[in-house]
Amino acid sequence: MMHGAVPLLDDYLSHSAERLGDKIALVCGEHRLTYDELETRSSAVARHLVTSGVAPGDRVMIFADNTVETVVSFWAVLKASAVVCVVNPLTKSDKLGYLLNDCLPAALITDKHLQPVFAEPARNCPSLRRLIVSGQVDDAELRGLPHAVRWDEAAAGHGKAPARRRIDIDLAAIIYTSGSTGEPKGVMLTHRNMMAACTSIASYLELGEDDVILNVLPLAFDYGLYQMIMAFRTGARLVLERSFAFPAQILAIIERERVTGFPGVPTIFAALSDLRTLKANDFASIRYVTNTAAALPLKHIRLLQELFAAARIYSMYGLTECKRCTYLPPDDLARKPLSVGIAIPNTEMWIVDEDDRRVGPNAVGQLVIRGATVMKGYWGKPEATAKKLKPGPLPGEQVLYTGDYCRMDEEGYLYFVGRSDEIIKSRGEKVAPREVENVLMEIPGVREAAVVGVPDDLLGQAVKAFVVMEQGTIMGEKQLRMECQKRLENFMIPKSIQIVSSLPMTDTGKLKKMALS
Known part of the structure; x- marks a missing residue:
């Protein structure tokens, strides 16, 4: 990094590689990669992207499973001064076509097994200047794809990353919301947004370089993506799995890798309820368990306390538009089990009624979030942005109107009531x-x-x-x-x-x- 330069998101990897180069950073299936290896490979792919015509601020889409290539590509895009957009590999061809034509990426990084899905949308994307394909792809297939090269070619070579050509208020990522209410919307996040979120969350989870974080969530899902970012920020180890399809297998990995952090969602914890016979396994290594999406039902809390007796359990709530809103300190779980907690560090929140007036304790209204994690808006959707981002208390600032109905008790603990469109x-x-x-x-x-x-x-x-x-x-x-x-x-x-x-x-x-x- 240049002397005196303000840190950017990709410095998380570079700084950990400087300090802990020989340490295993990533465990993914049979692969075990050090921080040095990730740094070297991502710099090579970044150089390839720049040579291929990817300019500062261009978007690069990664359409792939939770693989080594996806991890390397994420950091490579940032090092190329571009904007990264990770798309779930379960996305269908029509939707992928919509996403490509919405954010108009300069490059697409994907895998051979997804060719039936990406081939046609890629041919029809006017902005595409480079297509990088991992996996076993033959010459004829490669020639039939626009501007295509093999992953091995893009990742070849050694040397430094390209010269930095952006600052911390520039976009780092576009994360598409799942589109449960209509068309997917691309949430625009700057380097500063994402670093503020990481710093805040890592502080209350007390992450350290001895942590081993298991991620079974898609990297296309911001909750999954931030597991990787926070692990590499801290110099911890990430154990990356494709999914939670085989719970017994995942629990064996927890034991083998001495996993300390287990992030999940209610559906994962529900699946664990079928595995009560496994609680004799040694889960003593688990230091913390996190949940987001909604407050955990009491039944799941009791199950997690049974399975992970020594772990601290964090119930959390957030949305892609600001990453995380609240967390419930584990010490408060017994007395406020249905609460999603207090505002994360460096964030303010309040609740307003339909006339935009702040309400008192226990009154239900819309949650408003103020802080450095609040998105810049929705990509190419000014009208949708205007509904979510509105003037805040200070002149010139914007705060996030979440669209979620919540209430807050006398102590400032939040209770999620429902999405405004679900009431x-x-x-x-x-x-x-x-x-x-x-x-x-x-x-x-x-x-x-x-x-x-x-x-x-x-x-x-x-x-x-x-x-x-x-x-x-x-x-x-x-x-x-x-x-x-x-x-x-x-x-x-x-x-x-x-x-x-x-x-x-x-x-x-x-x-x-x-x-x-």
């Missing part, structure tokens, strides 16, 4: 699906629950629940409704409850409510 209006009353889901989850034998509003001539919207039962549990709709009647106000009791074998999920493991009706 059910039934009999003139507002019903938060999360409240009904929490009650369903507390019924013995219920493994997962999702609640949505469905059109109803009499009620306007009726509350409908979808429930996944634990293996071997026999309970019908009538019994479930009776349990709800004991615990819920009349207007909140589901009009119908459907027992299903599984709930639909997005590519990132979040519940896909749009698919329920």
Whole structure:
């Protein structure tokens, strides 16, 4: 790094390579790479991108699984002074075409096995100047693709990264939201945004270079991506897996690699409930477990405390537009189990009513976030940006209106109520699906629950629940409704409850409510 230069996101890798060059930074399947190896390979790919015509501020899309190539490419794009955009490998061809034509990347980095998905959209993308393909691709296939080279060619050679040509307010990444409510939107994040988020989260998790972080979440999902960034910032080790498809295998990896950090989402923790017989395994190495997306049901909290007896459990809440909003200090878990916690360090939050006035304790309203993590806006979508970013308390600043309904108790602890577009209006009353889901989850034998509003001539919207039962549990709709009647106000009791074998999920493991009706 230049003397006196302000650090940028890619310096996280470079600085750790300077300090800990021979240390294993990445474990991915059979591969074990040191910090030096990652630094050398990413610099080589960065030089190739620049030579191929990638200019400062150009976008480079990475469409690949959780692989060594994806990790190397992420840092390479930043070193090329470009903007990185990681896209989930489960993305279908039509959607990939939409993303390519939305952010118009100068280069696409992908893998041979995804050729049936990317080939046509890549040919139709006017901005593409380089296509880098990893895996076994033959000459004829390569010639049939636009501006294509093999990964080995792009990653060849040694030497320094290209000269730096940007500053910390420049874009580092565009992260596409899952698009559960219409078209995907590209969240624009600067180097400063992402570094502020990393610094804040790493501080309360107390990350150190002795940590071994397991990541089974897609790198296209910001929660997964930040596991890698924070690991390399700290000089820790990242154990990268493609998915949580085989829980028993993942738990064996925890034991073998002496994993200290286990980030997950509710669906992963629900899958663990089928593995109670494994709690005799040695999980003593796990120092912390994190959850985001929603507050953990009490049932999952108890399960995690059982499985990871020595671990600190962090319930967290955030959204791609500002990475993280809150975390619940583990010491508060027993007294405030349904809270998503307090504002992360260096962030402020408050709740407003429909007239944009701040509300008092326990009043439900929209959550507003102020801080250095707040996005620059949605790529190419000024109208959507204007709905989310509005003037803040200080002249000239913008704060994030999250679109999430929440309430805050007298001590400043936040409780997530529901997304504004998910609130059910039934009999003139507002019903938060999360409240009904929490009650369903507390019924013995219920493994997962999702609640949505469905059109109803009499009620306007009726509350409908979808429930996944634990293996071997026999309970019908009538019994479930009776349990709800004991615990819920009349207007909140589901009009119908459907027992299903599984709930639909997005590519990132979040519940896909749009698919329920």
